[in-house]
Amino acid sequence: MHSLLRTNKDIEEIYNRQMKMVYRxxxxxxxxxxxxxxxxADTFCNLIxxxxxxxxxEHEKAWLIRACSNVCKNKLKHWSRTNENIDDHSDLQTExxxxxxxxxxxxxxxxxxxxxxxxxxxxxxxxEIAEILQKPKSTIRxxxxxxxxxxxxxxxxxxE
Numbered sequence: 001m002h003s004l005l006r007t008n009k010d011i012e013e014i015y016n017r018q019m020k021m022v023y024r025x026x027x028x029x030x031x032x033x034x035x036x037x038x039x040x041a042d043t044f045c046n047l048i049x050x051x052x053x054x055x056x057x058e059h060e061k062a063w064l065i066r067a068c069s070n071v072c073k074n075k076l077k078h079w080s081r082t083n084e085n086i087d088d089h090s091d092l093q094t095e096x097x098x099x100x101x102x103x104x105x106x107x108x109x110x111x112x113x114x115x116x117x118x119x120x121x122x123x124x125x126x127x128e129i130a131e132i133l134q135k136p137k138s139t140i141r142x143x144x145x146x147x148x149x150x151x152x153x154x155x156x157x158x159x160e
Contacts, residue, residue, distance in 0.1 A: 022068045028106035028113050029072030043068040062132040069114050104154050112147035
C-alpha cells in the first residue's frame with residue numbers, strides 16, 4: 001500500500017486477510033468473546049486512524065500483531081477489569097474454532113503467549129519476532145525455551 005489515505009476497500013482487504021490472526025491473538029489475552037471482539041475492533045480502528053504505510057504483507061501482519069497485543073495489554077490494565085467478578089463470566093465458553101493445543105498456548109503467561117503464537121502459528125523466526133516485539137533475540141529464545149517446558153508439562157498432563 002503506497003498511499004497514506006486508505007479506501008474502504010483497502011481496509012476491508014486488510015481486515016479479510018488478517019482478522020482471524022488478530023482475533024486469535026486478542027482471544028489469548030482477553031479470554032472471552034465479548035472483550036476479544038472489542039479488542040479486535042479497537043485494533044482495526046487504530047489501523048484506520050494510523051498513517052502507517054506498509055512496505056509488504058509481512059510488515060502489515062507484524063504491525064497488526066504488535067497493535068493488537070498493545071490494545072489487549074492496555075485493556076487488561078484498565079482499572080475496571082481488575083474489579084470484575086469471575087462468576088460474571090461463568091457462562092462464557094471458548095470458541096470452537098480454537099483447537100485444544102492453541103487453547104493451552106493462549107493460557108500461557110503474556111510474555112510467552114505472543115512469542116509462541118508468532119513462532120508456531122504464524123511461522124516467524126525468533127529473529128523476526130525479536131525485531132517485531134523490539135526485544136533482544138536472546139530474550140525471545142529464552143521465552144520460547146521456557147514456554148516449551150510449560151507446554152510439555154501441560155500437554156503431557158492431557159495425555160495421561
